[in-house]
Amino acid sequence: MTLTKPKRLSAFLLALLMLMLPLAGCGESSANADPEETEPTQGVGTEPADDAPETEEKLVCSVPGDLKMSGESVRFLHFRDVQTFTVDVEELSGELLNDAVFNSNQKVMEDLDCVFRHIENDGIEADKVTNAYRAGDDIYEIVYGTQWKVAPLTLQHMLANLNGREGYYFDYEKPWWYRNYIGEAMADSGHTYFLAGDASPDVFRRSSMMILNTDLLTDIGRDVSDIYELVLNGDWTFDRLSEIVGGVYVDVGGNGERDERDTYGYATSATITVDHFMIDCGVRGCSRDEEGVPYLDFNTPDTIRFVELLYDLLWNNNGSFGYQIFEPVDMLEGSRVLFLNENFSRLDLYRNVETNFTILPLPKLDDTVESYGSLTHDDANILCIPAISGHIASSSAVLEKMGYCYYYEVMPDYYDVILKTKYRRDSSDAASQIIDLIHDSMTTDFGYFYNYSLGNMMLSLRSMILIDKSKDFVSTYKRSEKIYERMLSNLLEAVREDN
16 A cells, blocks of 8 residues: 655745744654564754653754743633633643643743743633723733634734744744744734644644444445555545445335434534635635735635535435434434544543544545645634733744744643544554544645634634535625625735734
């Protein structure tokens, strides 16, 4: 079987990010290695892990070892929703991820001689950031903010530009930063308002994947290794998914009605299914010109084909239980569904399910799409710094150091121990490679990231496909195209102004 490694960055994004790098990066991530394998040597480093063998070399953190903050407080503002994972861990609990975050936070505070102060935002609204900015109050150094709530703040110039300026310690080339995501959220090479990386585990936890019921797959006479081969060879497409789904339907209730008691090849109960299929399969709301500036590119043959394929999967495929109300965990527990859309954070809900399952990426649109995608949903906590802050340089040191420590101490526990060992039911090397592939495919899209500043352009397909049961994308888009163009122009003008 020939394995194809996913492409981490488009040529434009790589060039764009290289322009903003204050330091040269080195090496690839060792956090994603299979736990049964020996970790490869990483770059040339001088700061060995506390419990690592003396022969292991590590990447170098760009924060100088002698940088001290003289006991200064670092005030974090944490947005919180029902599924949000926040890093405001105040004590050990015996839970692996909690304790890894606690210990890493302690190490950062000790190394930099600072004290973390965690402030609860009381939900996901951005009022505290807005009120502090308008009052001229420098009361938060770092914000862990819900993406769709903090993204519009750039239009009001409330967030600091974290581009690689002199005195900042960010090194976006290091593997603890999710460069694809950061690049997609940028308006051009000179403006970086939002960061995503290992310092905010919620970004990976809120990224998309599919659950495949391997027990039911065996029952219908298919081998999971064949599915793995499709994925790893780059051949996992919408058509492949639809073909498998179409062969699975059993009227378990015997009443001639399609309901949650029956067995299906695919089922969904969430509107966000549309978002994740769309971005993951390769459709984008914006492309970039020669200078890297976004322009609308949503009304394309790819989008039209995507709408037709998703519509057919949901409403014309005999094996699909398309957008119905049901409990996904119950459906999997009863082995009544083969494929489900999910994100990693919700695997917590499936840990006691006895049905065996594995994890796959969402499919590509077709074979012409180069790599898979894994959309971080817009309710994930991402990182930003208020423009009014007088401590941006020291905050950059804190976040860079957190990224470094979380990369070596937190994400291996979550990724290799919890995700690959505790949650998955397949210990094969192929299953591990696929989780790595999904992790490396994390992304967003400029149009999706700023959706609520673009007239809800990217989410308009939800109601069109799921509620109206229409696939007339062209007419739907044309009705609002001028509005989208005007809003994008206003958005770019605002976010490209220096602060």
